[in-house]
Structures are given as structure tokens and as C-alpha cells.
Amino acid sequence: MAKVPPELRYSKEHEWVKVAGGTALIGITDYAQEELGDVVYLDLPKVGARLAQFQKMGEIESVKAVSDLFSPLSGEVSAANQAAIDNPELLNKDPYGEGWLVKATGFDRKELDNLLTAAAYESFLAGLAH
């Protein structure tokens, strides 16, 4: 089963958010990396770029196919993970750690209410299984 850490918030597009002070750390979930398979290319927004909640922020490509990345929050990009751009397999190895995507600042905490708790995301995943 895909790992769903309890302390994070989730989007139905399979991104996660971890808020620490004024910074939100954003990545893709374990379920997402399993579904994608081997990740080989990442296109991430640049530092300073504006993010809009649930809007496209970049692209992720596995050996099989390309998918859009959606931002789980609005805000401004304060960092993009160059290590993940250089070594996209980090997203498969450690999606909640070294394989993070971007950091954002200037976000509205109320938008967190539009995201799923870990329990709700787990139920959402259970609904996707058939």
C-alpha cells in the first residue's frame, strides 16, 4: 500500500503539502510515484513564479508517459528542488523527503482547508482502487 504520512495535507491530484512556519513544502505522493513508474524528467516552476491553487505548475514525465503537476496551494515559489531535477529518480525513492518539488511562501492558510487530511486522502485512494 502507498504510504500516507498523517501530518501532511493532500490534493486529489496526488500532491502533498507540509507547512512549517511561513513555508510550504510541496511534493507528489507515494501513490503518485507508484502510478507514474520510473520518473525521468521534471519541469518545475522557477523561484519567484506565482502558484495558483489546483492550477498547473509544471510537468512530470515517467518512462511511460507525461503528466501535469498541479499546485496544492497559491503562493510564490521560494525554492525548486534542483537535486530532483538532476536526479528525477529521487521522486520514486523518497517522495516525501529528498524527492520534494518546490517550497512556497506567501500562501493563504485558509486554502489548507481545501485539501484532504491523511485519513480523507486514504479514503480517496481506496475509492480509486477497483
Added chain:
Amino acid sequence: MFVTPLNPLHRAAGARMVEFAGWEMPVYCTGIVAEHRAVRRQAGIFDVSHMGRLELTGPQALGLLQWLFTTDIAALRDDQGQYTVLCHLAGGILDDCVLYRRDEGRFLLVCNASNRPKLLSWTGGWQRRYPGARLADQTRGSAMIAVQGPAAPGLVADVLGPGLLALPRFHLGQGFFQGKPVLAARTGYTGEDGFELVCDSAQAPALWQDLVARGATPCGLGARDTLRLEAALHLYGNDMDESRDPFSAGLGRLVHLDKGPFLGRDALVRLQAQGPAERLVGLRMLGREIARHGYLILDGGRRAGVVTSGSHAPWLECNIALGYVESRLAEPGTRLQIDVRGRRAEAVVVPRPFYRRGAPGGHSRPEETTQRES
């Protein structure tokens, strides 16, 4: 949806299953990249039971096949096979197949799963002119297993008999598993040495498990696709279809115009004289973008062709593609651009294949962390 005799084994191993040409097939078991590298380094095992297996028998079987296919089938000896295509009257490719002669009145045709219904009706239609030829679809009653990679011949010989080691490429032999005969062809779709085995459905699970226990890595259709692309082997439906002729597709060597009359010959004579307007080429991406099936190929902003297959190449560690371009742009070294979802990505035409077994540097890759081994 059809399932192969190995379906329960794939499910038990946790393989990711997809629908392909009406069959439920594994796309990967552990991961495409790990499976791809296992085949290049050692050996992988693939369920290819979905491939069509048609038997043509009778005194007019050869005549029917000579009429349908562009190659000279009469040149085959017993237990020899050849890669071939068949074309419609305008010269477009209906399918690419491997055709084996078992004896003078018995042939085995291995075709694409997606084209099996078409081939059955096409061949069945022309068969009326050859009443001494009989056609039987053996696909559902048997299993087909590909074992590919530098260690594959040794593994197959250990299980089915050492005599198979001496079998030349594109030849058929017979091995035995648990006392029952298994057909073994020295062929594959990966760019590696290896075998494709045909056995009874009932035998298939035990044969698969024995080969896996000896070190063959279970692989899915995902790695099969990336392996064949590195070897620049065509995928029907992507790199050729009924709108492409063998000359455009780089398969002119399969058109034997001097063998006598055959379907599409008049059109192919004309097409050869004209020369193809577009040609299939190999492309290597110069940046990190990956070209995919259907992306446009540009020459200085002008449309110059289309990508038919494209992927990250897990062994070569670069991004490669096949596509059709205007013939004047088909020379290796030509710089082109590919429209990757609105971005212009630079690419260069390179010789095919991208990967050649045993070529200098073909196996030399940077050191890397240990992959999971079976």
C-alpha cells in the same frame, strides 16, 4: 478481455496490468528501468502469449504465402524463419510478422496481437484462391514466452536442452520440458540474443517459474517497448501502418520484387521508382525533453514530419525517438526541432539502431548503485 495462461502468475507477483490489443497484460512487475537493465545485463522473461500464432498448412500454403508477403518465402528451408511484411494493393503495410517454415507444407506465422483479427480475415479471403491451403489460429491454445539477454541462451538450454545453444538466429528448434516438446525460436524483440518459446498452455506456468527461479527477471510490455526502441525495431501501429510503405519505413530490404507476383507489387514497383517522400529516421534529443508518439517534427519552424515512437532510453541514458521526416532531412547529422507540448526541443538525426549488442561501448555504462536482482 483475453487472459494468457500466465495471467495468475503475473497477478500473484504484483505486476501492474493493462489492456493491450484486447488482452490483459503486465506493463511492469518491478519497474520498467530495472527490467530493461536486467535484460541488457543478464536475462529477462516476457509473456508474449498475446502475439498471434497462425498455422498455414497444405500443398498450396507456400503459394498463398508467396502471394501475401513481400519476401521470397520459397527461399526458406525447414525450421528457418524470416522477418517479413505484407502489403495491401496500394503498397501500405498491413502487418509485420515472423514467418517460419516447419516443412514444405507447414508454416507458422507470428503476427502482432493488434493485427490478428485483420490477418485472419485478410488471409482467409485470399485463401479461397488457394483451396489447398488451410489456416488455423493457434493463439488461444498455447503460450509464448520470450527469454532475452546475454544469459538467456544458457538459461533456456539448461531448461529445455543443450542442443538449442547451437540454433542459429531466426531458426526453430525443439526442446523438452517435463517430457513434453517446446518450440524454441532464436528470435526476439529486444536487441539481445535469446529465444521465443511456444508451449501448451498447461505447461506454461511451470516453465515460466523454472526460468525465473534460474535468474530470468520477469518483465512487462513497458520494458519490451523501451528495449525494442533502443534497438530501433518497428512497432506496428506506431512506426508503420497501412498508410506507410516498406521503403518509407526503412524496410525496403523486405521487398523482393523479383520473386514473382505478389500483393501490392505493382504499387511497390512505382513507389521504389519514385523514392519515398518521407523516411523513418532515428532521432536523439539534445536536451532533456522526451519526444512522444504524435509530436510534430519541425525544420526551422516549418512542419517537417511526425514522431512515431519516443522515450527515455534506460540503457543508453538519453532520450530517443523514431519518426518520419521529409526525405531530404533524413541524413544523419541533420538538426531538427520537436514540438514538445509547445516547447521547441532540439534533436539530431542519428543512425539506427541506437543500441547494437556487442558494439564497442554498447555495454559500457557509468557505475551505478546496485539494482534489485532476482
